[in-house]
Amino acid sequence: MLAILDNCGVNKKATSRSPLTTRLLIALGCALLSLSLGLASSAQAQSSQKRKKVFIQNTKSVGFKDKSAAGSAKASSSMSLNPELFQRKNPNELILDSEANLDYRVVQGCLRRSFNEDNLPASIGIDNRQFAEFFKNQTKGFFDHMRGDCIPYAAAFTTRNRFDSLSIMNGPFQDSKTEVWTFTPSAFGGFLVQQDFLKNESKNLTEIRVPLREVLYDPRKLGDKLPVELVWELNSIIKQIYPEDNNSLENPNSVVRLIVDFGDRERWAQIWSAEIIDPSSKEVFASAFWVERADLPGGFFTASGESLERTFWTNPLSYRRISRGVGMVKASSGKRSKSNAPVAQAAPNKQRYRAHMGIDYAAPIGTPVFSVANGKVVHMGFSGAFGNLIVLEHPGNYHTYYAHLSNYNPELELGNEVRRGLEIGYVGTTGRSTGPHLHFELRKDGIYVDPYGSRTQLDLWSMRDNESGQLTREILLLGSPINR
Incomplete structure (x- = not known):
């Protein structure tokens, strides 16, 4: 074979001097060799194409589809996994928002009218001379529109009793003439005032009254009054704010x-x-009142300023029982040996552990799984140990993971925008799972966060300075009229 290769191209001069019979044999050998090499090259090309096709098919099976308006322009990027969604990062790299007001509180009431109405800030505990002067100058016309014998107010304070926002209403009535003025400190110094009218706010709003017992114990009856995702959300709200230390439940009219x-x-x-x-x-x-946010998911806060969001972000099931939390669990010992030789036991102090990042909620197969916040579906498909997995992306660079699912909501697709409380999938035992449960994770900047950690304080669960005024104004505009 080496001689033929040499005479086919490397040593043409020597070949031309060979006898005729020899040259014919060499020519025949070259032709056969060329045919063999061509067939091998063709087989290799087909094998390469076949491998490439299998790779694309496997990627498609993960559940990625192009849902963007650009269509084929983004086809190549939509056909591959995003490694950022599965990368394990150092928890020490996580930097939490330091602007959160952990000591945030709200006071409200209806202050009896007097001749010194412009002294209202001092009367309710706002000790700020500069704001007192600003309030006096701005409200000269406001008190001319007052109705009733008291002034409803809601004021927010932060650390060291610092004034954060103040809303006042022109009387304890809610109708087309109701107006609310809200005062907040400006980021550039000084103060801001905003005027809102109930007749403008109520255009898209509807008041509904439902029995308390139905919300707590038979939410299915609410299906003809509210969308299903609002039923789930309402049940979660009421269970958090329900005051167990009074007779509200014993009162059949509540x-x-x-x-x-x-x-x-x-x-x-x-x-x-x-x-x-x-x-x-x-x-x-x-x-409880909803506060809309521009750069973060919105959240619910009580009338006293307490956030309800931590519970919402750890409540992906309507039925749930936590079987395991974030921490260290024993690592798998691997496959058992098929031989009859005894397996060496590891010493007690040599036990290997692996980090278990996430919360496991034990529940029967088929139990509905809900999105814990508004977001976008950025992954939906099988993913190794996670099994059937859905990943939602939320504002503020947060992601939530829902793993080991038995199935997905058939109407859900990659790229869909989903609302909090939407049924996105169903509990299963796919992937590396020892039994039916939902594996749930919350990540910030790609780093695991323990939502049950006593030291975990996220901007999701706190009132920030520029959001306080929205809560106090909604307490007056949307809450029941405050009686003195």
């Missing part, structure tokens, strides 16, 4: 008063306020 935006093609349906009240005495036992 109702939940809701202010709801049913949404349209441009807006999600949204609960803006929820109150547990006694309709006869008009006593408000507890309440």
